[in-house]
Amino acid sequence: MTDQSIRKLATARSAAGKEAEPVPPLPEPMAVEPRGGLRRGKERAARYAENLADLAAAIAFGAGTKSLHTRGQMAQLLWAMMQEVPDSVPVPPEVGRED
Numbered sequence: 001m002t003d004q005s006i007r008k009l010a011t012a013r014s015a016a017g018k019e020a021e022p023v024p025p026l027p028e029p030m031a032v033e034p035r036g037g038l039r040r041g042k043e044r045a046a047r048y049a050e051n052l053a054d055l056a057a058a059i060a061f062g063a064g065t066k067s068l069h070t071r072g073q074m075a076q077l078l079w080a081m082m083q084e085v086p087d088s089v090p091v092p093p094e095v096g097r098e099d
Contacts, residue, residue, distance in 0.1 A: 053081055 031037030059065050060074035 049081065053078060056081075 029037070031040065056074040056077045060071050060078060065071050065074075
């Protein structure tokens with residue numbers, strides 16, 4: 001390869017790196033209003049919280065995880081999940097029941 005062809009390749013590669021990538025269009029929102037979307041998102045996340053806790057515990061305390069950093073991240077995730085669980089679950093009052 002000559003110096004001129006190398007320069008052309010370098011210029012073409014540099015120009016290709018500067019081209020802007022197309023931005024994909026925004027998806028249609030699944031919720032009409034943000035409050036409803038957040039509520040449904042929290043409900044969906046709550047369904048998988050037990051699975052996430054089991055996976056995080058397996059990674060944090062399992063014998064297969066060699067990286068101390070990964071173990072620490074999963075332990076932090078478990079700790080954050082524990083902080084969100086209320087100390088006591090409120091029980092609805094029993095209305096209309098007489099002893």
